[in-house]
Amino acid sequence: MADKKLVAATFTPFDSKCEVNLSQIGPYIDYLTKRQGVKSVFVNGTTGESLSLSVAERKMLAEEWCKKAKGKMEVIVHVGCMSLKDSQELARHAVEIQADAIAVMAPFFLKPKTAEALRLYLQEVALAAPILPFYYYHIPAITGVHVPARDVIANIQELIPMFRGVKFSDTDLMDLGQCVSSSPPQWSFLYGVDEQLLAGLAMGADGAAGSTYNYLGCHANKLIAAFKNCDLDRAREIQFKLQELLSCARNFGFDLGVNKQLMINVSGLLLGPPRLPVMPCPPSNVQAIAKKYLEIFPEC
Numbered sequence: 042m043a044d045k046k047l048v049a050a051t052f053t054p055f056d057s058k059c060e061v062n063l064s065q066i067g068p069y070i071d072y073l074t075k076r077q078g079v080k081s082v083f084v085n086g087t088t089g090e091s092l093s094l095s096v097a098e099r100k101m102l103a104e105e106w107c108k109k110a111k112g113k114m115e116v117i118v119h120v121g122c123m124s125l126k127d128s129q130e131l132a133r134h135a136v137e138i139q140a141d142a143i144a145v146m147a148p149f150f151l152k153p154k155t156a157e158a159l160r161l162y163l164q165e166v167a168l169a170a171p172i173l174p175f176y177y178y179h180i181p182a183i184t185g186v187h188v189p190a191r192d193v194i195a196n197i198q199e200l201i202p203m204f205r206g207v208k209f210s211d212t213d214l215m216d217l218g219q220c221v222s223s224s225p226p227q228w229s230f231l232y233g234v235d236e237q238l239l240a241g242l243a244m245g246a247d248g249a250a251g252s253t254y255n256y257l258g259c260h261a262n263k264l265i266a267a268f269k270n271c272d273l274d275r276a277r278e279i280q281f282k283l284q285e286l287l288s289c290a291r292n293f294g295f296d297l298g299v300n301k302q303l304m305i306n307v308s309g310l311l312l313g314p315p316r317l318p319v320m321p322c323p324p325s326n327v328q329a330i331a332k333k334y335l336e337i338f339p340e341c
């Protein structure tokens with residue numbers, strides 16, 4: 042079985058005024074590589090609040106991540122925007138800064154109505170970065186674009202020669218299965234519903250990309266290793282622990298604000314508040330979740 046990849050979808054470090062704080066990116070990379078065993082990041086995605094950032098801010102962040110990660114981690118830069126022009130600008134920039142790959146979600150103000158419309162849109166973005174591996178970022182719960190991923194990627198290599206896979210953030214495991222079974226083996230399907238990663242792996246996902254791997258990377262790596270060793274009891278044990286933590290977090294209204302504050306509590310990194318409209322979470326509210334984290338995962 043080929044190596045399976047674990048990708049952390051990064052938070053965007055802000056200062057107390059909600060301005061991008063690049064100084065935390067070096068320490069963030071050290072934390073992920075040394076403490077969590079994470080060797081790939083997905084920058085400027087959902088967790089990174091990309092659609093709440095300006096294009097200039099996204100460029101600054103992507104550049105700093107690529108610069109500091111060089112030789113240490115793989116960097117996938119999400120360049121999806123509401124405007125094709127902005128996405129193309131970010132895709133060109135990703136080439137300049139030598140990102141390892143780009144990913145694009147469906148635009149969701151004026152939504153593509155068909156798989157063909159979405160494929161044509163993705164192609165136009167890909168043309169701005171023709172040398173970079175390209176991933177489609179499927180996250181229908183957020184975009185409201187419910188075209189099955191299977192339909193989006195049908196014959197997509199004819200339009201996007203560098204197409205390499207999907208970041209699949211949806212619970213529809215039949216759609217995932219159909220993506221896997223209809224695709225060439227060199228494509229990667231990275232599963233993005235952390236609560237049920239094991240089910241995604243069982244359906245043939247090549248790895249995982251998600252927000253919780255910022256602070257649960259080392260456990261997710263163990264889950265993946267257990268799955269590869271066919272030790273399903275052990276894999277399930279870890280998955281159930283992760284579910285227990287996230288179910289506790291849900292009781293406190295688990296959203297990006299809570300998620301970011303949990304990462305701050307666990308890692309000690311200075312990531313700041315989220316940006317409006319996401320509301321900041323008072324540190325005291327997260328203490329119960331952080332306590333649960335330490336109870337469930339006393340060590341890596």
Ligand SMILES: CC(=O)N[C@H](C=O)[C@@H](O)[C@H](O)[C@H](O)CO
Binds near residue numbers: 050210233234252253
């Ligand atoms: C909506 C969202 O942000 N999904 C993420 C990935 O795509 C996941 O990593 C979740 O944050 C995670 O599964 C926790 O619910």
Ligand SMILES: CC(=O)C(=O)O
Binds near residue numbers: 088210250
């Ligand atoms: C969670 C995730 O994968 C993202 O932030 O895009």
